Amino acid sequence: SQKIEQNSEALNIQEGKTATLTCNYTNYSPAYLQWYRQDPGRGPVFLLLIRENEKEKRKERLKVTFDTTLKQSLFHITASQPADSATYLCALQRGTGFQKLVFGTGTRLLVSP
């Protein structure tokens, strides 16, 4: 069955460093990959979408890569700030027709001052 894996352990980094989160998937051929931020007790907030034919996408301090050979996406936050502390979810979607978005379990990021 299809599986999306994100590191269940929290990632602790110091303010100013680059945070790198990983999303691996198996038994799946997504055409689109999305990243969301979720704060405790709140709904996820959409951050970035990357297509299978795009290797990298950037938005301000955020960068996402998508390697369909490795079946992996990396999510980077540069110059991290304590306000970046949250859980980050990756989600995959196939390309044809109406396709549901399938979510990973998320990785919690803690940025300390």
Added chain:
Amino acid sequence: DGGITQSPKYLFRKEGQNVTLSCEQNLNHDAMYWYRQDPGQGLRLIYYSQIVNDFQKGDIAEGYSVSREKKESFPLTVTSAQKNPTAFYLCASSIGGRREGYTFGSGTRLTVV
């Protein structure tokens, strides 16, 4: 401001009782979704609707029902047949037919007492 409103934020249900969670959007989105989130698990799709008066079961539809009589509204009923209803419920919407990020509501936390 456009967005999705979920109510109530907290809901307590007695054993054997049906409860309805409200979801309203003013984004003019065609597609709406209900997800369930449990600790340590990714978001799981309960039901989705691509258009008014039409909806489909997601991965865990048993014990739930929905309606889509208006474009703006997609209420979810948790019936007494749902064996483990305690969870965080999230409603989302998207334009539909395009690959893009979802807009989520702030969620309803349902607890069985």
